[in-house]
Amino acid sequence: MVTILSRYMERRARINESIPRFHGIRNNRYALVYLLPMAAVFLVFTIIPTLFVGVISLFHWNVLSPALSQFVGLKNYQDLLQSPVFWHSLLISLLFVLGTVPTTVFIAVAIAVLLMDNLPLRGLVRTGVFSPYITPVVATSIIWIWMLNPQFGLINSLLHAAHLPAVQWLESPHWALLGVILFTLWHNMGFDVIIFMAGLTSLSSELGEAAKVDGASSAQRFVYVTWPLLSPTTFFVTIITTIGSLQAFTQFFTMTQGGPLGATTTASYLVYEMGFLFFHEGFASAIAVVMFLIIALLTIVQWKMSERRVHYQ
Amino acid sequence: MTGQERPRLVVRMKIARMAVKMTAILAILVVFVFPDYWVIVTSLDTPAQVVLVPPLLVPQGHWHNYVAAWLAAPWVRYFANTFFIAGLTTLSVLVTSTLAGFAFGVLRFRGRSFLFSAVLSMMMIPLTVLLIPDYLILKDIHWLNTYWAQIVPFGASVFGIFLLRQFFLTVPQDLIDAADIDGSSQWRFIWQICVPMARPVLTTIGIYTFMASWDAFLWPYIMTSSPSVQPIEVGLARFFGGAGVSTEWTVLAAAVMFTTLPIIVLFLFFQRQFIAGASSTSAGVKG
Missing domain, CATH: 1.10.3720.10 (MetI-like)
Known part of the structure; x- marks a missing residue:
């Protein structure tokens, strides 16, 4: 466990070193901002629903009032x-x-x-x-x-x-x-x-x-x-x-x-x-x-x- | 004498082989194109002609079917909805893919390869799986029976992001240096320098997105209920189902014809890009 952790820390340190600040066109400060629009779409309509479908499969789902849905475990x-x-x-x-x-x-x-x-x-x-x-x-x-x-x-x-x-x-x-x-x-x-x-x-x-x-x-x-x-x-x-x-x-x-x-x-x-x-x-x-x-x-x-x-x- | 005969035999074999290949190729053409021809023939028959056995193989010119079909459903509305939905979806995919393609292809940042793999893994999730949870989510945010339910969930595309990342990886360092010397912003670099260069890729992504949006059936069928926001394929299925057992095939065939015509025109205009797009899916996965 400790070796895994230390290896992980080492790797992270290496990654941090290997990615310097860039300037001009390659300025990576806002990289995540460019990814935001597509990430938002995938998150809301693909990733969350995929997890959600797993959750629904554990319920006796009530379509009319979801609050009344019953947890049934693996019964489905x-x-x-x-x-x-x-x-x-x-x-x-x-x-x-x-x-x-x-x-x-x-x-x-x-x-x-x-x-x-x-x-x-x-x-x-x-x-x-x-x-x-x-x-x-x-x-x-x-x-x-x-x-x-x-x-x-x-x-x-x-x-x-x-x-x-x-x-x-x-x-x-x-x-x-x-x-x-x-x-x-x-x-x-x-x-x-x-x-x-x-x-x-x-x-x-x-x-x-x-x-x-x-x-x-x-x-x-x-x-x-x-x-x-x-x-x-x-x-x-x-x-x-x-x-x-x-x-x-x-x-x-x-x-x-x-x-x-x-x-x-x-x-x-x-x-x-x-x-x-x-x-x-x-x-x-x-x-x-x-x-x-x-x-x-x-x-x-x-x-x-x-x-x-x-x-x- | 034998010396003359041998080449003649080879030539004859070549001709025979050519004839076999040409027959095969023409048979293939007939199999794939005939159903389309058949719908044209059917759409121009009278109800009495259409049930003849053996069937008439030549179009008869009963154009009234088109009038009857056109007047039987709110097609103008369906067309307008489809163009709006497919157009906005395409625009959205092009913008989100360009931005993400730039980030993945040009910038280096922590978690880049992890995030890119995450995007690719979206391909594993089939629409059938998303149907129920997305229905419940769209219901919660009151988007059922709206245009947005048909546009926003399809506003980003793995295929598009992948192809544009490939494009941005090939942008030469010289160009980036030149832009830097010019003091160009990233935003200007993307939209004024790279996007014009990426036009072939963008066209491929655009027409495929537009086509997929036009073809969409299951999603709009479930997420919408009124013709005022429904697209053409749902309208056609509704027209087909509504006609019921006593379906007039001639009128139905006319509706099939005019609802499909725009997509066929699009295909004939952009044939090269369509085929390039199909080829690039395999090239892409090959790495």
């Missing part, structure tokens, strides 16, 4: 662990992640590799693939609801043309999640394509050229050279799409409202449902805390990996 968490609805929502979130993340990574890599070639229409296709990402989710998900309409929708017309049976899509508990997954893939793919293109651009072409000289086919060059070198980007995309999918809400709201029969109620959707439709703020906050822990863990893993990568490069 106990209820959570015994609630089939909660476990089911985690399962749906997991299925949604499994349905969106690996597919996004593979399709986005394929499109990015294709677009790296100097083909005609390359710019137009890049714009086309990216454009769904910038259009609002409410508006575009409405288009997809119409396209997935079991009677008049375009997708069932295509299935019909291919002599496949019609699917009830968003109206069926078995198919609704797939419908939302298809929309999400379409909407977000362009962003990941751009990231992969940036990753491919930053790769040195030397190794690929060397493999070409050695007689490697383009498929071999991709499998043995490009794909391994691209792994940092792949890892980054995997993590951010996973986080994005865990947080996805709007398309579930417009397309299925968590239904039919809870078939698309993800953990994020359950927070909304419990908190704002059923007014179980305590229970909803406990779910939110679990979500926070999962996402924080994923973010930290992502940081640790990118730190390690920087050292090796």
Whole structure:
């Protein structure tokens, strides 16, 4: 303990020595004043609420008069662990992640590799693939609801043309999640394509050229050279799409409202449902805390990996 | 003879490969752009045409849907609200990010790296987690159902601070020396010398903030209740839900079209910056 303390004091003394007074532009006297505006926003609307959500999760919260809220300790968490609805929502979130993340990574890599070639229409296709990402989710998900309409929708017309049976899509508990997954893939793919293109651009072409000289086919060059070198980007995309999918809400709201029969109620959707439709703020906050822990863990893993990568490069 | 045939074979293989790639690329283009084309077609059908099987693939010119959609909801109000909210949010993000970027990039002070890590760690906190506590806080300060509830909580951005810190780290010492010799204040140095230089970065941050603000749904849906302060996407969802089971898809498609048009125009104007922004998220995290 004493050694830790003395080491700390030593370090502080060193820091104090190493940061002298600066003058003119680098005058650091008002450094904290420049940070104040953003710090105020984060403090009031992000940091305090994050702590607050932990506090709420320990209460039987009374929405109408918070003063009457009852402290119940970990009871909300106990209820959570015994609630089939909660476990089911985690399962749906997991299925949604499994349905969106690996597919996004593979399709986005394929499109990015294709677009790296100097083909005609390359710019137009890049714009086309990216454009769904910038259009609002409410508006575009409405288009997809119409396209997935079991009677008049375009997708069932295509299935019909291919002599496949019609699917009830968003109206069926078995198919609704797939419908939302298809929309999400379409909407977000362009962003990941751009990231992969940036990753491919930053790769040195030397190794690929060397493999070409050695007689490697383009498929071999991709499998043995490009794909391994691209792994940092792949890892980054995997993590951010996973986080994005865990947080996805709007398309579930417009397309299925968590239904039919809870078939698309993800953990994020359950927070909304419990908190704002059923007014179980305590229970909803406990779910939110679990979500926070999962996402924080994923973010930290992502940081640790990118730190390690920087050292090796 | 074989000597002539071989190169011809190589050329033929090249052409074949090119054809495969072009087919793939055109298929991709169709998949990603077709839904947008489809909404245009739907918005110009009559209610009888829209339910035809197989569907009509060519726009029919029934412009009345647009009139019907426009008259059915207070769109002017929704548009004005959205431009106000997105505009002020963007301005606020640009100002707070510039100030913080200057402090983190140019100044050296105690706790700098700790504070910067703290800012980055804000990324870990998802909106879903903040929904309930922020609702209670906004209720307490009587900000529910106001513009402020939709602007102030989004007035600072980790992405913006990060990119501007990167920018300020690259400001050359020579420039700082020159400003010092001139006797320039920090304030003038930031706004009159650095900000014009940072225009590309600021544009990227600005359009992304504006787009995110325009796209916002869950937050305004929960924090507001009256159309007088609600943004366009909430208005569209309300219009969609309000139409209920007997939704006229043609009219709805028209509403989707005109509510999305401004964002598409913005995208076409700033395409390069949009793509630069997407690329820089990954470059940023790579360090």
